[in-house]
Amino acid sequence: MSDAFLSAATTLLGQRGLSRDSEVMNPWLTDWRGRYSGRALALASPASTEEVAALVKLCAQHRVPIVPQGGNSGMSGGATPDESGDSLLLSLRRMDTIRHWDEDAQQVVCDAGVVLQTLHQAAARRGLRFPLTLGGKGSATIGGLISTNAGGTQVLRHGTMRAQVRGLEAVLPDGTILDTLAALKKDNRGFDLKQLLIGSEGTLGIVTGATLSLLPQIAARRVLFVGLPSVHQARRLLLLAQQREGAALEGFEIMPRDALDAVLAYEPAARDPLGEPHKWYALLELVADETQADSLQKRVTSLLETALEQGLVEDATIAASETQAEALWSLRDGISSAERARGPAVQHDISVPPEKMPAFIEEASAVLERQFAGTRAVAFGHLGDGNVHFHLRAPEGARGGEWEDADGKAISAAVHDLVTEWAGSISAEHGIGQMKRDELGRLADPATLSILRGVKQALDPQGIMNPGKLVPLASRAPAA
C-alpha cells in the first residue's frame, strides 16, 4: 500500500519533491524546542499549489495522513508527526515566491512558504511594511503564521494574523483548491470559509497562498520605559495612551521588578534605565508614518507629562536614540532567557479579557504560590492584549527535570483552571497542537467541542489532515 503511494508520489513530485533520506528528513521530525519528535513515511516538498492539490488527492486515495509544515518554529508541536511513521510530512518551504505586489491597494499575494523576515525586507524595499512580527521571523512562514493565527508584539495595534489576511488559497482534504485570493472588502456569500481555515492548524486544509494587507513604512518611533507602583496603574496608563495616541501606540509591554532583576543579573550589558526601583514597569512604543512623524516627539512628551501629572507613573525615560530604544526593548526581550537561566519554571501562554488582567495577575499569583509551596509566579508581556507569559518558578533548590515531571502537570492544570474561571484562554497565541489538546478537551464547554468535532468530521471525513492535533478526541461515551 505505502509502496504504491510512494511510487505515485515520486512520479508526481520528482526527486527534488520527495525524500525518504533520513539526513534530509531528520531536522524536520523534531520541533525546534526539542519537545516533540516523530517519524514520517517521507518528506514531500511540492513546488506549486497544483502539486499540493494532486498530492493531497493521492493521500486521500491511499488514506495517507498528512502533517503540513512551514518553518517548524511552532510552540505546541502542531507540525511534528506522531511516532507511527505512517504520515507524510508535507513541507511548504519550496513554495516561497512573492507572487504579486499591489502598492495602490497596499497588499501582496504570496506563497505559503515565504519566510516572514523575507516579506518584511521585500516590503521595506517598496516603502511598505507588514506589521506582524515575532521572535521566529527568520524561519516562520506565512502559511504557518496563518494556520496558527500567530500573534507577536504588534497585535495591540494591528491584530493577530487573522486581521492581516485579505484572501486565502488552500487545498482541502479532498484535494480541491479553495481560491479566495481576490481580496473583497465586502462579501456576504455565506459562511466565511477563510476565517474557518485561519487558526485551524492544518486540520481542515493546507494554506498554499494568501493576500496580505500592508501599511506605509514607519518614519519615526519613540520608546518609553516607565516605573509604576502597581500593575493596575499599568492598565490605567495603557488606557490613557490609547485614548490619546491609540493610532500610534504599537507596543505596551509590562514586567515586574523581579523579571527586570533577572535580566539585569543575566545580561552583562543591561542597565536599569531608571534611578530607583519600582514594583512594575511598562515599555511603550509609539510610531508614526511620514505624514505624522513631525509631531510624534511633541505628542509623546505631552502624553508622558499628563501621566506624571495624574500620578500614573513614578518615573520615566524616553529613548533619545535608536540605540537607546533597542536597549530598552532588549530588557523586555531578554526576560525569557534570563528566566530560563535563573532556574526551572513552568510556562503558560494565557489570556483573559484585557480589563481583568491586572486583577488576574494578582489573584492567580497569590493562589498558585499558596497552592504550590515555594514557587514564585512571574507574569510579563502584552498587557494591552490581555495576554501574558505566566511562569511559575520552581522552589529554591528544585532540580529542573524532576520537579517538572513531578509538579509541572498539576501546576499547568491549576493555571488553566483559573484562566477558565476568568473566562480566558489556555492558548492565547501558541495554538493547541499536540501539547494542549487534552487540556482543551478537559476545559472547553461541550458546545464548543461538539462544533470543533463536527466541523472537522464534515471537512475531513477520512481524518487525514494533521491527525492528533488541535481537535480533542471524543469522549468514549458519546453525548445523548
Place this chain on the structure above:
Amino acid sequence: MSDAFLSAATTLLGQRGLSRDSEVMNPWLTDWRGRYSGRALALASPASTEEVAALVKLCAQHRVPIVPQGGNSGMSGGATPDESGDSLLLSLRRMDTIRHWDEDAQQVVCDAGVVLQTLHQAAARRGLRFPLTLGGKGSATIGGLISTNAGGTQVLRHGTMRAQVRGLEAVLPDGTILDTLAALKKDNRGFDLKQLLIGSEGTLGIVTGATLSLLPQIAARRVLFVGLPSVHQARRLLLLAQQREGAALEGFEIMPRDALDAVLAYEPAARDPLGEPHKWYALLELVADETQADSLQKRVTSLLETALEQGLVEDATIAASETQAEALWSLRDGISSAERARGPAVQHDISVPPEKMPAFIEEASAVLERQFAGTRAVAFGHLGDGNVHFHLRAPEGARGGEWEDADGKAISAAVHDLVTEWAGSISAEHGIGQMKRDELGRLADPATLSILRGVKQALDPQGIMNPGKLVPLASRAPAA
C-alpha cells in the same frame, strides 16, 4: 404532533411569548419590501437566552423548523418563512436589553434584539459611538446585523459588522448555548466559531447577544463634494485621501452625472452643488474625535489643494455647515428613491476587488447595455469598498412588472456572470437569504459549496435552522 409542540411551547414562553393570532403574526410574515411572504405555525418571542435555548431544544425534539427574525429589515428574504406554515417564527425583539457598558474597554454587551438606533443613542449619551450604520437603523437589530454581517456607509474605515463583534452568545441547533461574550483579544483554541456564526443568516444557530466594540464620539466632520472627469479619477482621489487621511476618511461614495440628474429632477429641494456638470462625482466624509478636531479643517483643505494641483478633481465644494453637509449627503441618499421614480430597473448588490471597480463599471455597463438593448446601467455607492449598487434601467416605455418578469432574471444572471468572471461577489452586503440561493448554487465553486453544505450538515443535522436559506441545495447527482 404540532399540537403537542405548541402546548409545550406555550407552557415554556407564556401567553406573551407565543402567539398564533394572525393580526399579531401578519406584519412579520412578509419582508419589508413586500417581495417574500410566508406562513408560520406561531410567532415565538422569548424573553431571555435561556428561553431561546429551551425553545430550540423543544423544536429539535419535535423537528419543528425555526426562522429567526430581528427587525425584519433584511434585503434577501432571509427572515421570511416559506409557504408551508410548518415553521416557527422566532423573534428576538423582546430581548432588547443593553446588558453592560465598559467605557474603559470601549465595549458594550447587548441582547440580540437591541435596535441599532437605540444603541447609537445610548452610546452617544456616554460620549461613545457605535460606528456601523445603515438605512434601516430604526428597525434593524444587533442580532440581525451580526447574522447577515451587515455593511452600510462606514465600512470603508471601520469594516462590516464582523469587525465590530468582540464576543458572541448564540443558541446552537441542539439548544446548547455557545458563550464567547468575554472578549479576548488573543485566543487560539481552535476554529473560530464566532466567525462561523457571523454572516450565517440563522442557518447554524441563533445569535442571542454580543459584545461590540465602541469608539470615541465624533467631535468634527467635513463633507466634500467633488466633480471628476472619470470613475478612474475617483479611485485615484480615494487613494490620495487614504494615503493622507486614512484614519479620518469615513465615507467615499460615487455617483455618475446621470444619477445626480435623477435626484435633481426628483427632489424639489436638491441643488447641484457645483457650477458646471461633470461626468462623475464623489462625496467624501472626514471625521475627527476631540483629540484631532482642531486640525481637521486645515487637513481637509490641504488634501483638496493637492487633489486640484494633481488634476484629480475638476471642481469641489466643502460644506460650510452641518446643514450643507446634510444637503450633500441627501444627494447621495436620494439616489435610490429618485431611480425608482424614474422607472423600472433591476438592482444588484455586488462587489469586485476594490482596485478593479472603475474598470468593472465601465466594461460591465458597456457589455450589458449592448446585450440588453435599450437598457441603461447606473452604478453608484461605496467605491472604497469595491461595492456598488448596480442598476440596469428598463428601456424607455417599458412597463415595470412585465419587463422585470420577462428580462429581469436574464439580466441578473448576466450581471452575476460578469461579477464572477471578475472574481467578485454576487452579494456584497445583503446576504443570500432565499433570493440568491439558486444563483449561489449556480456560481459558487464546488469546493465552496461542498464546505457550505458540510458545515451546515455538521452543525444542524436535522436541518431545522432557517431551512431554505443561504445553503444551496445539493445537486441531484452527488459528486463522486
